[in-house]
Amino acid sequence: MAPQKGKQGTKGQKQIVEENKQTLKFYTIMAVSAEVIYNGLMLTFFWESYSVLYMCLVFASILVYAACLQFMWSMAKASYSETGQLLDGGIDLNMEAGFAENFNVIFIKPGRRFKVPSPVQQSWPNFPRS
Numbered sequence: 001m002a003p004q005k006g007k008q009g010t011k012g013q014k015q016i017v018e019e020n021k022q023t024l025k026f027y028t029i030m031a032v033s034a035e036v037i038y039n040g041l042m043l044t045f046f047w048e049s050y051s052v053l054y055m056c057l058v059f060a061s062i063l064v065y066a067a068c069l070q071f072m073w074s075m076a077k078a079s080y081s082e083t084g085q086l087l088d089g090g091i092d093l094n095m096e097a098g099f100a101e102n103f104n105v106i107f108i109k110p111g112r113r114f115k116v117p118s119p120v121q122q123s124w125p126n127f128p129r130s
Helices: 013-045 052-075 099-115 118-123
Strands: 086-088
Touching: 013 052, 013 086
Parallel strands: none
Antiparallel strands: none
């Protein structure tokens, strides 16, 4: 791929707001589905080994996901004037070499690594591997 010449085009505030909404929706779906699938499988197949400690750890992981998502929501919050005009679109969560890339490394990849059971990962040929 040839290097791009000139400056990269800038995004408008409305576009940032819309892309942030899509990004937040994506990460929310990822977090909720990871918890539901993992805990559903664990409760279904390994109910006997569920202890109070394990339930506390599951609850702690849910709190961590919720705290991360709340942090993202607060960063991407747009501000509007009294007339409804967009004043500030919030931080762009999708900027290159920015928050979303670091968040993916910290939040998504470890969850994918530890939450997906190995047989499921091996049975899907196109499953992303860390």
